[in-house]
Amino acid sequence: MALSLYNTLTRAKEEFAPIDPANVRLYVCGPTVYDYAHVGNARTFSAFDLLARLLKHLYPKVTYARNITDVDDKIIERSNQSGEGIDSVTTRTTAQFHADMDELGLLRPDIEPRATTHIPQMVAMIQALVDKGFAYAAEGHVLFHVPAMADYGRLSRRSQDELIAGARVEVAPYKQSPADFVLWKPAKPGEPGWDSPWGKGRPGWHIECSAMTAAHFGEVFDIHGGGLDLIFPHHENEIAQSRCAHGTAVMANVWMHSGFLTIAGDKMSKSLNNFYTARELLDEYPGEAIRLALLTAHYRQPLDFTKEKIGQAKQTLDRWYGVLRGLDGVEAVPVPAEVLAALQDDLNTPLAFSHLHELAGAFHRAANADEKWVAAANLKAAAGLLGFLGQDPEAWFRWAPKGAGLDEAAIEAAIQARKDARKAKDFARADRIRADLLAQGIVLEDGPQGTSWKRA
Ligand SMILES: Nc1ncnc2c1ncn2[C@@H]1O[C@H](COP(=O)(O)OP(=O)(O)OP(=O)(O)O)[C@@H](O)[C@H]1O
Numbered sequence: 001m002a003l004s005l006y007n008t009l010t011r012a013k014e015e016f017a018p019i020d021p022a023n024v025r026l027y028v029c030g031p032t033v034y035d036y037a038h039v040g041n042a043r044t045f046s047a048f049d050l051l052a053r054l055l056k057h058l059y060p061k062v063t064y065a066r067n068i069t070d071v072d073d074k075i076i077e078r079s080n081q082s083g084e085g086i087d088s089v090t091t092r093t094t095a096q097f098h099a100d101m102d103e104l105g106l107l108r109p110d111i112e113p114r115a116t117t118h119i120p121q122m123v124a125m126i127q128a129l130v131d132k133g134f135a136y137a138a139e140g141h142v143l144f145h146v147p148a149m150a151d152y153g154r155l156s157r158r159s160q161d162e163l164i165a166g167a168r169v170e171v172a173p174y175k176q177s178p179a180d181f182v183l184w185k186p187a188k189p190g191e192p193g194w195d196s197p198w199g200k201g202r203p204g205w206h207i208e209c210s211a212m213t214a215a216h217f218g219e220v221f222d223i224h225g226g227g228l229d230l231i232f233p234h235h236e237n238e239i240a241q242s243r244c245a246h247g248t249a250v251m252a253n254v255w256m257h258s259g260f261l262t263i264a265g266d267k268m269s270k271s272l273n274n275f276y277t278a279r280e281l282l283d284e285y286p287g288e289a290i291r292l293a294l295l296t297a298h299y300r301q302p303l304d305f306t307k308e309k310i311g312q313a314k315q316t317l318d319r320w321y322g323v324l325r326g327l328d329g330v331e332a333v334p335v336p337a338e339v340l341a342a343l344q345d346d347l348n349t350p351l352a353f354s355h356l357h358e359l360a361g362a363f364h365r366a367a368n369a370d371e372k373w374v375a376a377a378n379l380k381a382a383a384g385l386l387g388f389l390g391q392d393p394e395a396w397f398r399w400a401p402k403g404a405g406l407d408e409a410a411i412e413a414a415i416q417a418r419k420d421a422r423k424a425k426d427f428a429r430a431d432r433i434r435a436d437l438l439a440q441g442i443v444l445e446d447g448p449q450g451t452s453w454k455r456a
């Protein structure tokens, strides 16, 4: 079975054909680093993490790029409000983003270009657009002239008339058309800025991705992704810039967009202040459970967020890790065909997870040890493709929310003390230690290899 992906550009599911099967190129718009990522952002990054994993399973080489937007109005605003320097805001937020995505279990992208290290490429691209008559300079700004591009609006299916009618009433006086958008803007004193043919300034957001994809992937690449809200204007404008600068028919062959994580039906967003940060949820739930909850719905469908969904995902993982527990050295087997087929059908995660449930069920119904072993090995292989069940099961069962209960060192010390008490035939003391641990939610299990523990 071949990989098929829904392409926003054609509004159809299409069989994926890489430009160069020896290097499949995937670019995803990354975070603007001014604040904690919320779990809505994490949903989009989890969806594309899964796509990257699947592509890496199917092709010998995949380059997954996800950028860092480290120059932006929101960053400057944050720095002005808090007094923290811009470099400090972006460095700290980037480190936080990495820590959060790592803990959720996402793979790091193969390359992570930062906007501020690609300014010369942006200036060159803007210059090319000016030279070719697609852009003009006015009052320290450079603008892309939308009417200069005949088929502008193909991705979002908006006509130029609609765009002009929809433009805000207050249109900047230097714009030739209300639909024109900024490629370069002047830097106010104290703001970050770079020298350019149009004076000291900084890039607009859209040109960043056009310049970074060209720098790392060339003029046309395979897949470009992001959340649904990026279709217009961000991706439409990336396409306009890249295609007009390079004279190409497309910027990327496949455009993929993930649906929103909502709260009571509204898009989770910073501006509505209806968000949970990834960080606060990671203090309360294991990252693997949060990511499973985010992937339970198909990536193009909206997913309404509740903490109950994470709780359910945690119970699911308890069951699956329970299958692996105690089965020493489950050997690697190929990914079960039905799971691969589900993912190859435009990342059908609900179907893939239903197969995983069946495999866990097969383990419990198994008549003998061999059948159990096969079911567990299949479950581990299937989950592994999706980036799950990679931990030691004991580590999974020992996870505790932040600030809760005893830490591991204290538990190990208590287990040792109990062992010493039993050796000294002080069984009353040994039983007391066991009861004390149980009262704090720690269950001891005595086995042939000694005593193990888990959190109740
Ligand atoms: N509620 C959401 N559900 C799914 N994806 C989202 C959601 N909100 C933002 N995204 C996606 O997260 C990615 C990172 O975007 P970015 O860092 O610019 O966040 P943001 O746009 O500042 O978030 P917000 O919309 O809250 O302001 C983008 O691909 C964006 O489409």
Ligand SMILES: [Zn+2]
Pocket: 028, 029, 030, 209, 234, 238
């Ligand atoms: Zn982008």
